[in-house]
Amino acid sequence: MAGQPAAVQLGPGRGVRWRRWLGLSVPALIALALLVAGVGADWLAPHDPEFVNLGARLQPPVFDGGSWDYALGTDQVGRDIFSRLLHGARISLIVVGIVVPGAALIGTLLGLISGWAGGLIGQLLMRLVDVQLAMPAILFAVLLAALVGASLRNVIIILLIWTWPSYARLVRADVLSLKQRDFVTASRATGAGPAWILRKHLFPNVVNSIVIIMTLEVALVILAEAALTFLGVGAPPGTASWGVMISEGRDFMSVAWWPIWLPGLALLTIALTGNLMGDWVRDALDPRLRNLR
DSSP, X not given: OTTOOOOOOOOOOHHHHHHHHHHHHHHHHHHHHHHHHHHTHHHHOSSOTTOOOGGGTTOOOGGGTOOGGGTTOBOTTOXXXXXXXXXXXXXXXXXXXXXXXXXXXXXXXXXXXXXXXXHHHHHHHHHHHHHHHHSOHHHHHHHHHHHHOOOHHHHHHHHHHHHHHHHHHHHHHHHHHHTTSHHHHHHHHTTOOHHHHIIXXXXXXXXXXXXXXXXXXXXXXXXXXXXXXHTTSXXXXXXXXXXXXXXXXXXXXXXXXXXXXXXXXXXXXXXXXXXXXXXXXXXXXXXXXXXXX
């Protein structure tokens, strides 16, 4: 009706903006703390994480009657848990720093090629993805450890093989849709080659999805590294790794809770942080998904 004022769309209220800011700042601070702990472990750790002191074995944390000499207590052979947690963060960062970018690179390249080429090449690449997804990761990890021994390198190889298909599937699906768009058709009509189109048109349109998956994969990779190490596939016994700490601490859980609960709490915190950061990045890069939760 004439004369009626136009509807005004209001932006999110202060409470919504505050929740969004809090949802980013808290996980970001935790992620920053993990980064500082891993990078600065040599300077921040009060003790050598590998030093055995049987005279101080199973000392409780300071908040459970222990002393400030071992603020988070000691394990079954007297190693300082706080120092081991810091150095365990470094191992997690190393694994994440190799696996996440490596899997993203492999999966993105194969997804771009498969989606653009289609036909037999695309089908062969997707069958490779299906074969990989059908392969039990745990069984493969145990077999690899039996053949060549447990090591951090094996964990990295296993996680690379396990994680790249998620990128390949998503990128391929996006490319199959994008290559039908008018701007791609116009580029092909002007004589642009596949490499130019992939680099200039298709990759920029899938990079947001890649970043979202990479953010979500950080926590998943850290948890998987700890799980594989717990099973004896990763870092050897005695290493300052969160998975090793949980594996060694379970035998003493009835008399000392801290050797297993503290690294477990660290893993839980990282998992929650990764999920929250992934949600925030997803909402920031694709606001259409914000109201779907």
